[in-house]
Each structure stands twice: as C-alpha cells, then as structure tokens.
Amino acid sequence: MAVSFKETLKTKDFIVTAEAAPVKGSNVSKMIEDIELLKDKVDALNVTDNQSSVMRYPSLGTCLLVKEHGGEPVLQITCRDRNRLAIQADLLFAYSRGIDNVLCLTGDSIDVGDHKEAKPVFDLDSVQLIHLVHIMNSGKDLVGNELDGAVDFCVGASATPSSDPLEPQLVKVGKKLDGGISFIQTQAVYDFDELRSFVKVIRGMDSKVKILAGIVPVVGARMAAYMNENVPGIFVPQYLIDELSQTPKGKGVSKGIEIAARMIKQIKEEKICDGVHIMFIGRESRIPEILEGAGLL
Numbered sequence: 001m002a003v004s005f006k007e008t009l010k011t012k013d014f015i016v017t018a019e020a021a022p023v024k025g026s027n028v029s030k031m032i033e034d035i036e037l038l039k040d041k042v043d044a045l046n047v048t049d050n051q052s053s054v055m056r057y058p059s060l061g062t063c064l065l066v067k068e069h070g071g072e073p074v075l076q077i078t079c080r081d082r083n084r085l086a087i088q089a090d091l092l093f094a095y096s097r098g099i100d101n102v103l104c105l106t107g108d109s110i111d112v113g114d115h116k117e118a119k120p121v122f123d124l125d126s127v128q129l130i131h132l133v134h135i136m137n138s139g140k141d142l143v144g145n146e147l148d149g150a151v152d153f154c155v156g157a158s159a160t161p162s163s164d165p166l167e168p169q170l171v172k173v174g175k176k177l178d179g180g181i182s183f184i185q186t187q188a189v190y191d192f193d194e195l196r197s198f199v200k201v202i203r204g205m206d207s208k209v210k211i212l213a214g215i216v217p218v219v220g221a222r223m224a225a226y227m228n229e230n231v232p233g234i235f236v237p238q239y240l241i242d243e244l245s246q247t248p249k250g251k252g253v254s255k256g257i258e259i260a261a262r263m264i265k266q267i268k269e270e271k272i273c274d275g276v277h278i279m280f281i282g283r284e285s286r287i288p289e290i291l292e293g294a295g296l297l
Contacts, residue, residue, distance in 0.1 A: 002072035005044045005101045006154040009182055009210050012043065014268050015275030016296060017074065017185070017212060018287050020045045020066065022057035031057070031065060034284040039071030041288055041297060046074040046103060046185065046277065050081060053113025060090055063099045074156065075099050078107030083123040084132065084142055091136060095151040103156045103185060104129040104176075127172070130155055130179035156183040160233035161198035162191065169233075170201055177206045184209055185277045188216035188227075190236050190263075192272060199273050211273040215264060217256035217280055217290065221245035257286060261293025268294070 008015060018038055023031055038045060045066050049059040063073035075094050077087060091102065106126040110118050124132065132142055139150035157176040163169035173184070184202065189195045199211055216234075218224045221244040224236040240259065247255040264276050280287055291297045 002039065002070060003043070004154075005072050005074065006182065008043045008072075009154070012275075014296075015183075015210060015212060016042045016291070017044045017046050017275070017277045018042045018284070019277065019279040019281065020047045020062060020284065021051060021281045022047065022059065022062045024054070024056050026057070028057065028062075028065060031062060032069060035066050035069045035071055037285060038287060039066070039069060041291055042278075043275075044072040044074050044101065047076055049076040049078045049105070049107070050113070051108075051281075053080065053108045053110050053115070053118075055113070055115055060094055060099075063094065064097060067098050072101070073099055074101040074103055076103045076105060077129065078105045079122050079124045079126065079129055080107030080110070080120050083121050087124070087129065087132065088136065088141055091133065091151060091153070092147075095153065096149075100152060101154045101156070102133060103158065104133065104181075105158055126157060127175045127179055130157060130176055130181060134180050154183075155181050156185055157181045158187065159184050159198070159202075160187040161189055161195050162187070162235050163233050166198075173202065174205055177202075177209060181209060183274075184211045186212065186214040188214045188234050188279065190218075190234075190240060192263075192266065192270075194235075195267075195272055210275065212275045212277040213267055213273050215260050215276050215278045215290075217253075217260040217283075218244060219256035220247075220252040253283070253286070257289050258293060260290045264290065264294035264296070268296075 047059040047062040050056055059076050063075045066073035104126045110120045133153050133155050136151050139147050159173045160169050221241050224241045227234050228236055278287055
C-alpha cells in the first residue's frame with residue numbers, strides 16, 4: 001500500500017515525484033503500464049490537467065487509475081477550465097475516492113493549446129484556489145455552507161525559479177505560502193545557482209515547506225535552444241547545450257537521461273532542496289533509468 005504523500009513530506013529526507021501525462025483518448029492501457037512501472041519507484045505520481053491547454057483524459061480520472069493500481073496520486077487542478085462550483089465538486093469527488101493531494105495551478109493560456117476557440121474560465125487564480133481548498137478543509141464550502149463530510153487535502157503549488165525578473169514570482173509565491181501549502185513543485189531548472197538563491201529566499205519566508213526541483217530531461221541541443229527561446233521561465237545553460245550538441249546522432253535521449261540523473265544526484269548530495277519532480281512526458285517508461293543513474297534505485 002502506498003505511503004501517504006503528506007506523511008512522506010514529513011518523514012523522508014529526499015522526495016521523488018514524477019509527472020504522469022494523461023493520454024488523448026479513452027485507451028488507458030499505456031497509462032496503466034506507466035503507473036505499474038513507477039508506483040513503487042517514486043513517492044507520488046502528479047497528474048497533469050489538460051497540460052498546455054491540450055485536451056486530454058482528465059487528471060481526476062487518471063488519479064483514480066493511480067489509486068486503483070496502488071500508487072499515490074497528486075491531483076492537478078487548473079483554474080482555466082472550470083469555475084468555483086465545478087472545482088469544489090471535483091475536490092469532493094476526489095477526496096471521497098481517497099485522492100487527498102492537490103497541486104493548485106492557474107493554468108496555461110488557451111492560445112497555446114489545441115482548442116483555440118474554447119472559452120477560458122479563470123474564475124479563480126492559483127492563490128485563490130489554495131484558499132478555497134483550505135476553506136473546504138475546515139468543513140465549509142466557499143460561501144460558508146457546512147459540508148456533510150469535510151476534506152483534508154495536502155496542498156501544493158508551483159513556482160518558477162528562473163523567472164526574469166524574479167521579484168514578481170517571489171511575491172506570488174509568498175501569497176501561496178501565506179495561503180498554506182505543504183510543497184512547491186518548480187518548473188524545470190538547469191541553473192543550480194538560481195535554484196539555490198530561490199530556495200534561500202523561500203526558506204526565509206517558510207522554513208517548513210518542501211521544495212521539489214523540476215527536472216525535464218533535454219534530449220538535444222535543438223530542444224534546448226527552442227526552450228530558451230520559447231518557454232518563459234526556463235533557461236538551459238550553454239555548457240549543457242554544448243554537451244548535447246556533441247552527442248552522437250541517435251543518442252540524444254540517452255544523453256538527456258544521463259544529464260538528468262547527474263543533476264538529481266547533485267541536488268541530493270549537496271542538499272540544494274528537498275527533492276525532485278521528474279517530467280519526462282511521453283517517455284515515462286524511461287524514468288527508472290534516470291532514477292538508477294541518480295543512485296535512487
């Protein structure tokens with residue numbers, strides 16, 4: 001039986017989570033394979049919610065699969081696709097089925113996804129969503145009605161250590177901390193000096209919150225250059241781009257795995273933060289190789 005993520009955050013020195021990306025369709029066999037492969041190798045599986053505004057199988061449905069197959073799920077909820085009524089209803093359903101971890105996100109813009117004519121909701125933002133969850137944890141709904149059966153969610157949020165400028169990001173993270181979160185999952189990080197600086201500031205705000213560094217394996221120099229140019233808040237240092245550019249043809253994925261494992265090992269050995277969150281979308285089956293290379297298996 002999976003250990004609760006809330007307990008893991010309290011007791012484990014180095015926490016490892018992985019991202020589980022729902023499929024685009026109703027065939028869940030690949031997701032089940034990934035869940036079975038990873039459930040005993042990571043502390044929790046964090047399930048995306050229409051990531052990048054692309055319609056997929058729901059986060060809630062995938063979390064149920066994780067639970068059914070013996071894993072520990074983290075439900076992602078974005079404010080983009082549903083209003084406060086639907087969010088509260090989803091949270092009640094999730095908790096009644098044993099899903100008690102939630103990552104609160106505002107959500108990507110509709111413009112970047114595959115349904116550009118969809119109407120964005122954004123009834124709440126991520127900070128307001130954190131407050132909503134805690135109100136429900138207290139046994140009431142958002143307008144003060146008593147719940148017949150309270151909830152007790154472990155609440156997390158995201159952050160971007162490589163934001164430029166960083167100050168607005170820190171202000172927002174401060175609001176999330178004030179709202180009450182147990183863990184922070186960062187966007188992809190590659191510059192450890194930036195990560196150290198970010199962690200130091202956060203520790204000054206809240207010494208107890210757990211910080212998990214986002215690890216996205218880069219599988220080629222072109223991918224790294226694209227990320228630098230097109231993905232806000234992500235910066236792949238030149239020395240990594242040079243290393244990737246010297247990789248023999250056909251070996252990019254292996255090199256990306258090697259670099260990711262090296263980064264995780266350094267984060268753990270130097271105690272830069274409390275753990276890592278691995279995002280290898282579409283290649284979840286290769287995550288055990290990263291863990292093995294990092295000395296975590």
